[in-house]
Amino acid sequence: MDLGLSEKRAFVLAASQGLGKAVATELVRDGASVIIASRNTDRLTTAVKEIRQETGCEADAIDYVVCDLDDEDGIRTASREAIDQLGGLDILVTNHGGPQTSRFPDLSIEEFDNGYQSVLRSTIIACEECLPELQKAEGTITNLVAASALEPSASGVIGNVFRPGIYGLSKVLAEEYGDDGIRVNCVAPRGVTSNRIEEKIEALAEREGITETQALERRTDELALDELGQPEEFARTAVYVASPAADYLTGAVIPIDGGWHRHAF
Structure with missing residues (x-):
């Protein structure tokens, strides 16, 4: 199936390893030009090399910018650098590292503040910075947000507090920017290696x-x-959601979780 990603330009956050890297790899495999971001230069360099080897792409199909999701100026600078390198932007994929796993009594307010910054605030900043370019291209935002936030449980307090905020943000942006041709969705992994x-x-x-x-x-x-599940299985669905092939899908939260989420609605 042709997803229509040839000549599309994508920026993927927190993508030097794990599911972010898997999504970047599939975007490149399907013809997009991709910039990945992470705070670790060594891991970024390795990821770019591995993606080039795995996909057989041209060298300029994948590159990186350094971005610390705890630093607002860093997110804005990295977003602008990615847009400049790509010559515009069609696809933003937001992602974040796993927040601290602790029970409520063991967490300080400072740790909640850190969780807000790395999970929700970083996503807001990236969307805000990239939206003007996405408006020009009638592009897409795809947020990678753990499915566990759909059914909060003990010991994952920080993620369960702030990840649903990304679901809400996604719904709002889908409404507010739908007239501009922008689609915004969440894909929600669970049980993926x-x-x-x-x-x-x-x-x-x-x-x-x-x-x-x-x-x-x-x-x-x-x-x-x-x-x-395997990272590439998750990535194929996430890339479809971000692609022109899913051009009537917006405002959705899509579990990619091997059937973990059992609710009918």
Whole structure:
């Protein structure tokens, strides 16, 4: 299926590894020119090299800018640099690192402030900075936001407080910028293999006094498909949502979670 991504220009945040990198890889594979961002230059350099090798793309199809999501000026500067390098912008993919996992009594107000900055405020700033260029191109915003925020549970307080704010922001932007031809959606992963999932499995095993194999079984038992997803499986759906092939899809929150989310609505 041709997704219509040839000659499209994309900026992907928090994409030096994990699901962000997987999305960037699929965008390049489908013909887009992509700038990825992260705070770690070494990981960015490695990611760009690996994406070029995996996709066989031309060198100028993928590059990077350094961006610390805790720094407002850094987000704005990185966004402008990406737009300048690409010559405009058709697709913004927002993403963020996994917030601290703790129970409510163990968290300070400062830690909540940090979570707000890295999860919600960073997304707002990136959208604000990129929207003028997206208006010119009738582009798309696709927010990567964990599906766990759809069903909040203990120990993930920071993510469960601020990630739903991205869902709300996405809905509002879809309404306000629909007349400009801009589509805004969230794709919500759960149970997809990543460094973050591995860390959670290790933490679950330690917390419950069980083996990592048993902890992995608990995670997979939550899923209708009874197996963890692969980053490329998640990325293919996320890229479709961001592409012209999904040109009547906006304001949606789409779980990509192997059937973890069981609600009918």
